[in-house]
Structures are given as structure tokens and as C-alpha cells.
Amino acid sequence: MERADQPWHRKLHWRIILGLVAGLLFGVLAAAQGWGEFTADWIAPFGTVFLNALKLIAVPLVLASLITGVASLSDLRKLSRIGGKTIAIYVATTAVAIVIGLALVNIVRPGRFVPEGMRNELQAAYAEDATSREAAAESAQERGPLQILVDIVPDNFFAAASDNGRMLQVVFVALFIGIGIVLIPRDTARPLLDVVEGVNQVVIRLVDVIMLFAPIGVFALMAGTITSVAGDDLGRIVRLIGALGAYCAVVVVGLLLHVTIVYGSILRFLTPMSIGRFARGMAPVQLVAFSTSSSGATLPVTMERCEQELGIPEEISSFVLPLGATINMDGTALYQAVASVFIAQALGMELGMMAQLTILLTAVMASIGTSAVPGAGIIMLVIILESVGVPSAGIALILGVDRILDMLRTVTNVTGDATVATLVTSMEGTLAPVEAPAT
Ligand code: ASP
DSSP states (O other), X not given: OOOTTSHHHHTXXXXXXXXXXXXXXXXXXHHHHTOHHHIIIIIHHXXXXXXXHHHHHHXXXXXXXXXXHHHTOSXXXXXXXXXXXXXXXXXXXXXXXXXXXXXXXXXXXXXXXXXXXXXXHHHHHTHHHHHHHHHHHHHHHXXXXXXXXXHHSOSOHHHHHTOGGGHHHHHHHHHHHHHHHHHSOHHHHHHHHXXXXXXXXXXXXXXXXXXXXXXXXXXXXXXXXXXXXXXXXXXXXXXXXXXXXXXXXXXXXXXXXXXXXXXXXXXXXXXXXXXXXXXXXXXXXXXXXXXXXXXXXXXXXXXXXXXXXXXXXXXXXXHHHHHHHHHXXXXXXXXXXXXXXXXXXXXXXXXXXXXXXXXXXXXXXXXXXXXXXXXXXHXXXXXXXXXXXXXXXXGGGTGGGXXXXXXXXXXXXXXXXXXXXXXXXXXXXXXXOOOOOOO
């Protein structure tokens, strides 16, 4: 199966867009007609199957490709150099995202547009949901500063590999095994490497196979999301967006600015990658991120497209991308900054310079700690709110529109990972000149 030059592969993103738009229209129609139950029973499961298939191959893909990648490094110092650069760039771009969010939310002040009646209504309607998010945040709050380090090293390989939420542990195990392979004689390592390389090839091909079903999966995910957010009452979501329109607009404009200006400039001025080739290569990844709201589930697609379409070598993509999916969430950080100031504004609280600085620091940490799954960003938002003394129950104000913003911030998150992977590759001087497929 020759993939990159096959017609279905070239047209992939158009077919996914078709699925997405059709799913959107069907979801709106289903909500308007009261077909919520039908959609949940007969349409949404196809989305779950697509999502599960992607998640299914995430751990084997990261393990196999990272072991192969590290084992192919002749010099282990290269690994620490790439690691240092990657983490520094990840943190820097996240900080920039937060600054953009804070600047916009302070200029526009969307909190003043929420009428008092609506505020009370929202707080009453989402009080229960907000309490469950606060409870989820509690365990994260009790962790010591070095807990993240402890969490990276699993005490059991199978436990780590059986939980998609422990991707950092899988990365650690793969690095560790890869290092072991480099340290033993090549001849002794060969049989093991052959197996791992074989697994790697198989999994990469399976991403292609799963992506054949992406249009159907995306259709079902979109239809299911819309009916579950709107229930059988489309008017509710329209009213919510009306009341929280200014807040949503600030988040969306912030994300757009970050993607176009920050990522655009990185690609344009710091790498030889053309924006067109990057956009074409990343379109299916962004569409899958949008419809799944999970950078973790999108990871196999991100890795496959970065390697095949952007020319990023496996030794970099297999390390930078899983790490990015777990710790680099610029979209989430930007949203968390906007949301925390918005909630304070809506509750009539003024946040001074010190508080905003605290938001900057805690949002960097919170976005690193956010899991790559739908809705994780709002749980970590509780921690940011508490660090600046804003009642965390205030998240009730924004819960109604969170899923929509989640989709957009996840797109930003995966785009950021690929941008940094491109930058690191270009800094290493190993960006492969892949011809962009015609669309
Ligand atoms: N859904 C986001 C992601 O997976 C995380 C979040 O902001 O909730 O990237």
C-alpha cells in the first residue's frame, strides 16, 4: 500500500472536512428534532470506535518508535540536547500564549457583558458539575512540587503501558530501553531491534488504515458531541453562546493570534518549512484534534503526518511529539488565563498585577499537568482560580460552552507540538525535504 501518493491519502482532509460538516449539520438537526437518544444509540458509537482505535495504537506507537529512534542515535548526548531544547521551547511558547490571553482578556473585559440574572442562572444550573470538577482538582492540588518527577518513573512496566493517561511513563520506559540498546553491542541488540522496528512499521501502517475511517468517525463524533451538549434543546446552546459570546470570542481570537502569529513566525523565520506545506500536512491532524478534543487520541495521527508529510525524522518526532501531547498545551494555557480573569470579572473581582503574574506562573504549571483528554483543562483551572483567591465554583459560569472551546484549544495544542517538532528538527539540521502532496 503506497500511501502518500495515493489519491485517497491526498484528498484525506477534504473527506474529513465533509464528515465534520455533515456531522455538525446532522447534530444540529438531531438536537432540533429531538433525536438525541437515536444519535447516542446509533451514531455516536461509531465515533467511540474510531477514538478507541486511535487510543489503542498510541502506546505501541510511542514505545516502538521511540525505542527505534533512540537506538538509532549514535551519540546519547544528542538526546539530552534535543530534550533540553524541546522543553525550553515548549515552556516559552506556553508562556507567550498565556501573555496573549491575559492581554486580550484585560483589554476586552468580557466579564462585564454577563448580565447578573444570567450569572445566577448559570451558577445554579452548573453547580453540581462544578463541584465534581473541584473534587477532581483536589487530588492534583495535594501533590508536592517534585511529584511530577516521581510520576514519570513507573514501578511497573505493564501498569504504565496499560493506561493511556500515563504517556510520560511510557516515554520514560522507551527512552530507558533505547538507552540500554545503545549500550550493548549492536549484534546482540539486532534481533530485539528488528522486532521493535517491525512493530513500528506495522503501527504506522495501522494509522493509515484507521484514518481511512476518519470521515465516518469524525461525523459520528461531531453529531454525538452536539446532541450531548445541546440535549434536545438547541435554544439552550444558542442562549449560552449569546451570554458568553464575548468570553468565547476572546478565547477564539487569542487562539487564532497564537497560531497565526507565534507558530506562523516560528515556521516562517526560524525554519525552512513553508506554511503551505505545514498547513496541508497538519490539516487531518487538526481535524481529528477538533473532533476528538484529545491531543492524546490524536497523537498517532500527529506522529504519522509529521514524519510522512513534514519530513521530521523519527528520532525527533518519536520523542518531541509524545512529550508535547502530554506537557505542551498552549491552547489550554491561553484558555485557562482568559477563563480565570473572566470569572473574576464576572464575579465583580479585580485582579491586580500580582494576581495576573500568579496566573502566568500557575497556568504554565497547570497546562503541563493537564491530561491530554477532553475537558481536562477546566479541572486544572480550579487550581489557578484558587491560587488567586477567586471562588472555584465560578467555573459553573463557563462549563456550558467548555466543550466547544475544548475542541479549539486541542487544535492549538497539537499544532504547537508539530511546530516545535519542526523547529527542533530544523535546529538539528535534519529537516527532510519531503515534497508536499498536491491537494
Ligand atoms: N482537551 C485538551 C487536550 O487534549 C486538554 C484540555 O484543554 O482540556 O489537548
